[in-house]
Amino acid sequence: MSIYNILDNYDFKNITIGVLGSHSALEILDGAKEEGFRTLCICQKGRELPYQKFKRLSDDILILDSFSDLLNNENQQKLRDQSTVIVPHRSFVVYLGIDNIENKLKVPVFGNRYILKAEDRQLPKNQYHLLRESNIALPRIYKSPSEIDGPSIVKIQEAKRNLERAFFIVTSYNDYKAKSQIRIKSGMINETDLKNSIIEQYLIGTYFNFNYFYSPLDNEVEFLGIERRLQSNIHDFTTSIPAKNQLEMEIELQNIEVGHTPASIRESLLEKVFEVGDKFAKTCLKEYPPGIIGPYSLQSVVTVDLDIIVYDVSLRVPGNPILATTSPYTRYKYGETFGVGRRIAIEIKKSLKQSNLAKLVT
Structure with missing residues (x-):
């Protein structure tokens, strides 16, 4: 049963946008509601509280013993019965696993499910390969x-x-x-x-996460905005304690991401930002047809020479809710500020008007 056969049985007037209750679910759900979609949040038992607290965002919450239980036939059928399109994020990949996503999940996924594995640095055609093929600078x-x-x-x-x-x-x-x-x-x-x-x-410079969106409907890469990450226990340790005192403390620093801050970039550097985003999308189309669909992020450093070096890549929703209220770049293009979740919903809504949802899912 192919995904496109499954789509034949979908009610295109009542599409549900579904997401695993983790990582960036709230921004995805919020964007879907903004565009008038029905929403489904799939939660693991014991982790449902945030989605119950923000109950406006979820029309339905499906609570499972484990995220991996989503792969059970009866749960997949529940999603298909609701004409669900799943939006992937990092937790989706981690908890379900690439092999299961590619071979066992029989529910339409927004974007290219077959490119998700390229984030794994151990694979031959990994993110480093994509960056090199794009002629984008990366660390040694x-x-x-x-x-x-x-x-x-x-x-x-x-x-x-x-x-x-x-x-x-x-x-x-x-x-x-x-x-x-x-x-x-x-x-x-x-x-x-x-x-x-x-x-x-280790790159020395200013760190930015550049967030893009490739629209197959418009054949265009959009620059959505920039955010930076707050990491524990690096940020407030290194910024609030004098260096002399830091040296006296035997604390092993980690960089577990715990939050986000907004950022913008000087206008004279925007051309370079656009260029790396465009080159990367073109390479993805060649290496992983049908290429990148929807959001992606190039986590980068801008050096003192104003060069952009990319050190990490996200090939799905990157997890940057701060964009929804702080990015000037969507405002420049659309006249209003919004984030990744709503941009996905806009694309799906447009595809439904064109009877072209199949172009956005795998």
Whole structure:
């Protein structure tokens, strides 16, 4: 049963926008309601409170023992019966798994479900490959820890909470060995994950997350806006405590993302921002047909030479609710400020008017 056969049985006058209750569900649901869609929030038992508190956003809340229970035939049928289109975010990928999303989930997904795996740095056609093929600058990637010859970041997930990052910064091979052992002994990471970790050059500059939206209906890349991340326990430790006192404290810094702040960029740099977004979308079309559909984010650093270097990529809803109320760039284009969730809903609504929803889902 193909997704397009499933769409044949959908009620296009009563499409439901569905999302897993995690990550960026609230901004997706809010945008859907703004455009008049029925909404469904799929929650894991014990994690439903935020979605019950903001009850305006969800017409229906489906509570499951585990997010992975969504793959059960009866639950998938519930979604199909409501003519549901699922909008993916990071938790969707983590909790359901790429193989299940590609092969077992028989519900239309907004965007290209087959490009989601490119975020995995271990795959051959990964995000680094897409950036190189796009001729977009990226950090140096060390083939071995012994090559470390300056500030570098070890990209690894926590052992017990795979959704959370346990990235750490090192300056030499000896520093890498010492900090790795501290984290292994504490149980924060394990040796297997460490062997498979990625070590990147640590970039010096100003960090921006550039958020884009590719519209297959208009064949256009839109720049939606910029946000920056608040990370624990880096930000308020390094900004509120004098450096002298920081050196006296034996605290292992982490960069678990816990919030967002808005940002804008000087107008003379916008051309470069547009250029990297356009090049990346063109490469995705070539490498992962039908390419990127909808939102994506290029997490970047602007150097002192005003160059843009991209160090991470999001190929689904990036999770940036702050854009909905702070981005000037949607206002410049549309005359009003809104975020990723509403932009997705606008695209789906437009496709329904054109009888072309199949162009937006896989």
